[in-house]
Amino acid sequence: MKNVYLDNNATTRIDDKVIEKMMPYLTDNYANPSSMYDTAHVCANAIEEARCQVADFLGVKNEKNIIFTSCATESANTAIKGVVSHYGNKETKNHIITTQVEHPCVLSVYENLEKKGYKATYVPVNENGELNIDSLLSKITPETILVSVMHANNETGAIYPVYDIAREVKKINKDIKVFVDGVQAAGKIPIELEDTDIDFYSISGHKFHAPKGVGALYVKKGNLFEPLMLGGHQENSLRAGTQNTPYIVGLGEAAKLAKENLTYELTEVKRLRDKLENGILSSVKNAKLNSKSSQRVPNTTNIGFEYIEGELILLYLNELNINASSGSACTSGSLDPSHVLRAQKVPFTSLHGSIRFSLSRFTTEEEVDYAIKNVPEVIKKLARISPFQDELKALGL
Amino acid sequence: MWEYSDKVKDHFKNPRNVGSIENADAIGEAGALSCGDKLKLYLKIDNGIITNAKFQTFGCGSAVAASSILTEMVIGKTIEEAKKITNKQIADALDGLPPEKLHCSVMGREALEDALKNYEGEDWEEVTLEDEKQSKIICHCFEVTEDAIIEAVTKNGARNLEDIGRLTGAGTACGRCKELIQNIINKYVKNEKEKLNPVQKIIKINTIIETVIAPELKKDMGDIELVNVDGNNVYVKLKGHCSSCANSKLTLKNFVETKLKELVDDEIVVINE
Numbered sequence: 001m002k003n004v005y006l007d008n009n010a011t012t013r014i015d016d017k018v019i020e021k022m023m024p025y026l027t028d029n030y031a032n033p034s035s036m037y038d039t040a041h042v043c044a045n046a047i048e049e050a051r052c053q054v055a056d057f058l059g060v061k062n063e064k065n066i067i068f069t070s071c072a073t074e075s076a077n078t079a080i081k082g083v084v085s086h087y088g089n090k091e092t093k094n095h096i097i098t099t100q101v102e103h104p105c106v107l108s109v110y111e112n113l114e115k116k117g118y119k120a121t122y123v124p125v126n127e128n129g130e131l132n133i134d135s136l137l138s139k140i141t142p143e144t145i146l147v148s149v150m151h152a153n154n155e156t157g158a159i160y161p162v163y164d165i166a167r168e169v170k171k172i173n174k175d176i177k178v179f180v181d182g183v184q185a186a187g188k189i190p191i192e193l194e195d196t197d198i199d200f201y202s203i204s205g206h207k208f209h210a211p212k213g214v215g216a217l218y219v220k221k222g223n224l225f226e227p228l229m230l231g232g233h234q235e236n237s238l239r240a241g242t243q244n245t246p247y248i249v250g251l252g253e254a255a256k257l258a259k260e261n262l263t264y265e266l267t268e269v270k271r272l273r274d275k276l277e278n279g280i281l282s283s284v285k286n287a288k289l290n291s292k293s294s295q296r297v298p299n300t301t302n303i304g305f306e307y308i309e310g311e312l313i314l315l316y317l318n319e320l321n322i323n324a325s326s327g328s329a330c331t332s333g334s335l336d337p338s339h340v341l342r343a344q345k346v347p348f349t350s351l352h353g354s355i356r357f358s359l360s361r362f363t364t365e366e367e368v369d370y371a372i373k374n375v376p377e378v379i380k381k382l383a384r385i386s387p388f389q390d391e392l393k394a395l396g397l
Numbered sequence: 398m399w400e401y402s403d404k405v406k407d408h409f410k411n412p413r414n415v416g417s418i419e420n421a422d423a424i425g426e427a428g429a430l431s432c433g434d435k436l437k438l439y440l441k442i443d444n445g446i447i448t449n450a451k452f453q454t455f456g457c458g459s460a461v462a463a464s465s466i467l468t469e470m471v472i473g474k475t476i477e478e479a480k481k482i483t484n485k486q487i488a489d490a491l492d493g494l495p496p497e498k499l500h501c502s503v504m505g506r507e508a509l510e511d512a513l514k515n516y517e518g519e520d521w522e523e524v525t526l527e528d529e530k531q532s533k534i535i536c537h538c539f540e541v542t543e544d545a546i547i548e549a550v551t552k553n554g555a556r557n558l559e560d561i562g563r564l565t566g567a568g569t570a571c572g573r574c575k576e577l578i579q580n581i582i583n584k585y586v587k588n589e590k591e592k593l594n595p596v597q598k599i600i601k602i603n604t605i606i607e608t609v610i611a612p613e614l615k616k617d618m619g620d621i622e623l624v625n626v627d628g629n630n631v632y633v634k635l636k637g638h639c640s641s642c643a644n645s646k647l648t649l650k651n652f653v654e655t656k657l658k659e660l661v662d663d664e665i666v667v668i669n670e
Contacts, residue, residue: 090612091612141616143616307430307455308455309434309455309456309457310457311457312409312457312458312460312461315409315457315458319410348430348431349430352433352455384416385415385453385454385461386453386455387426387435387437387453388455389417389453
């Protein structure tokens with residue numbers, strides 16, 4: 001069997017149509033889009049077309065509200081640090097709120113701001129990984145300047161009610177800014193930012209079949225922030241640095257294709273995900289579902305295998321050419337178990353053996369069937385190495 | 398993806414001596430489910446010689462590989478020889494482990510020691526391992542010595558576990574030495590606190606009251622003013638809401654004093670004028 005790629009929340013393959021669209025800007029159309037001649041104008045126009053495509057993808061009317069960045073981590077850093085620098089001060093406007101299950105690109109920035117004297121509140125989730133809006137709102141104080149909540153979780157796929165959160169936050173204090181990390185929602189569920197109370201929204205190209213190294217940040221009109229990158233006047237002076245024409249063009253095309261394929265994602269990808277999930281849960285006796293949120297993106301499942309360690313599972317799956325992940329790729333370098341699964345109190349018995357499978361529109365039925373056949377065999381094999389034989393026998397393994 | 402040697406890969410793909418030994422003469426355990434790795438080692442011992450060894454491991458690829466090769470290493474050895482097996486020897490036998498995974502070899506060594514301790518009971522005698530003879534090793538995963546951690550604190554300005562981890566690697570794998578490292582940091586950072594002269598101390602106390610403590614009290618409609626500093630006695634005046642608040646004494650004790658102790662000097666006593 002060729003490679004079975006079930007790690008699409010880590011990154012995705014670039015759509016051939018995206019590469020095709022990018023090629024002229026990697027070859028003949030190399031001019032600096034800021035320059036004053038026709039060939040440069042071609043590049044500048046291509047960037048503006050991509051801006052319209054991304055705006056359309058995010059349900060934003062005015063494409064001027066989209067800024068291109070190098071990745072979603074840059075988008076998140078720009079929004080959070082930019083808001084805090086512009087609206088915050090360490091005496092009276094020093095409080096920022098987020099959740100315990102955010103991606104490290106948000107959590108690390110919050111922790112860094114704490115070191116600099118700001119106060120941060122990390123709102124917990126329940127055992128299904130769901131967020132209680134009232135609990136989040138109760139953390140707001142007169143000092144609060146920013147609330148950051150992810151649209152969908154990278155590890156479990158849980159969807160958070162970001163539109164409702166933004167609306168309720170503004171009812172308490174319209175000056176509080178709301179940032180949404182939309183990386184794992186983009187391309188998987190509809191996004192409509194116009195007429196919502198969300199101030200900032202970040203996306204990453206490589207999570208929906210554009211190349212790595214390009215992202216975007218939506219900034220609702222009327223919001224100021226201190227730019228992260230200073231230099232030239234590109235991107236309306238909000239993100240200096242020569243624009244990456246080919247990658248921005250790729251992002252625009254990928255956004256267009258993602259919008260066109262959304263129905264497929266919500267029906268067919270979901271069907272395959274459910275087939276994989278049910279196939280594993282029904283045949284593996286120590287398997288427990290971690291993706292328990294009532295609202296979930298259609299491509300993700302996270303399953304914990306009790307008394308077996310996750311890296312070992314991944315290494316054995318790798319031998320069978322099945323690619324999956326244990327926790328988020330960023331977390332694995334630290335060896336600590338996933339902060340997302342800990343936040344939803346997944347017991348130690350299955351915490352360390354939790355595996356995420358994430359599909360895309362390129363995942364085939366044949367690949368899913370191959371995984372359904374092989375994952376249970378790997379788990380059975382590894383169960384024999386575990387020192388918890390009595391516990392595994394009690395589960396029927 | 399970790400850089401595993403071919404030998405590590407071979408041992409986790411085809412682990413040797415998996416399972417348990419019925420009527421084992423010695424059983425040793427290391428690690429725990431909550432930490433993400435646990436090893437159970439079974440030994441058969443005849444006339445002081447280990448004749449058979451089996452293992453069961455809950456852990457990553459390198460944990461299984463370290464357990465597997467450990468069983469191969471101990472079979473045929475006398476108890477005295479087995480006692481001298483170090484975690485470094487286990488890692489070397491696997492043609493090395495990634496630095497972040499060295500704790501797996503430590504777990505192997507610990508399970509072996511536990512098994513032999515259980516076997517010998519009261520006759521157990523601690524052996525000094527080769528790598529412990531020189532400077533005291535704090536982090537066994539990365540073989541970081543006490544001296545190296547002291548240097549990181551005193552010369553490179555490390556102030557917390559994170560800094561030590563970045564500078565030396567200590568404490569970033571299994572984390573069992575974190576408490577020891579924190580103790581070293583506390584000891585040497587405290588020594589630095591004591592070096593403040595009286596004027597520097599007053600300035601520091603004043604700054605902390607103005608920038609850290611007062612803003613907190615203002616949240617509850619209160620305020621604080623520094624009246625005098627005499628040695629380690631800090632005289633303050635509480636204003637506004639705080640002065641009539643029944644909790645004011647508690648606020649003082651718990652908050653102002655804790656903050657000043659933490660940031661200036663452990664000996665500080667706060668007195669409300």
